[in-house]
Amino acid sequence: MQWKKSWIFIAVAIVTIGVAFVYSPYLLKNEDTLSQVKVVSDMAKREPPVNKIKTMEIDNDQIFQGDLILVNSTFPIKRNSIKSDIVPLSSIEEIGKQFGASIDSITLSNEAGLAFSKMMESANKDGIVHFSVNSGFRDFEEQAKLYKEMGAAYALPPGYSEHNLGLSLDVGSTLMKMENAPEGKWMAENAWKYGFILRYPKDKTDITGIEYEPWHFRYVGLPHSVLMKEMDLVLEEYIEYLKQEKTLKTTIEEIEYFISYHPVAETLEMVEPIFSQYEISGNNVNGIIVTRWK
Secondary structure, three states, X not given: OOOOOOOOEEXXXXXXXXXOXXXXXXXXXXXXXOEEEEEOOOEEOOOOOOOOEEEEEOOHHHHOOOOOOOOOOOOOOOHHHXXXXXXXXXXXXXXXXXXXXXXXXXXXXXXXXXXXXXXXXXXXXXXOOOEEEEEOOOOHHHHHHHHHHHOOOOOOOOOOOHHHOOOEEEEEEOOOOXXXXXXXXXXXXXXXXXXXXXXXXXXXXXXXXOOOOOOEEEEOOOOHHHHHHHHOOOHHHHHHHHHHHOEEEEEEOOEEEEEEEEEOOOEEEEXXXXXXXXXXXXXXXXXXXXXXXX
């Protein structure tokens, strides 16, 4: 589940006492880098303003909802993990204009669809226009039918496919195979700027368990897509990295983000108003990830 709220933030050990912020060793040094990643350690709690603190218990249900849900052969999703804002892609005006009737049967989380619309707009400005959208959200029943018809060699059982979550798209090119097409190259180089990741890259098949799919893009949102690009991490690695580091701080285009991992059964303190907005996502494994920004 994901929450967004103005002028409230989650305060879990925010102020450091004699703490040094150090740059992440994974940070790439190139002109496209939008963020500066810092690892935060030895955090101490800050005394909240009087009468401006709330607490929230992390329960099991929260682990299975949100944009950072890990979906693979070990961690299938539950029905209540499916995004609640599933809409036809054609209902998002700019996408409908570009793709027309070819996407009438394709649905996706509205949040991801809006981000995809911005990405397509940028691609068009760069002269990359020959895209096709071949698949989006699939419910458990549709996934079961596909699995029965195609078999285990070509499809996954219900709950084990990222398409069952509502945050993934199969994007192709009308010119040639996506791996060689200008559309595929543009997406691989730019999708992270809009909250998307290439979910199954060629050099990470031993980690994802899925063969290279240059067409499959997954929405995880900012700043996570930027960090994963900079550190060259797939979602499995990123979930583990956050669990190990506990707390990260990063700045992207002058927006300061504070990311923290919390195991189930922990109590969060919610204090205002240092961070103006926050999101909470489960990881589908063992805890939640809190993303705050101001």
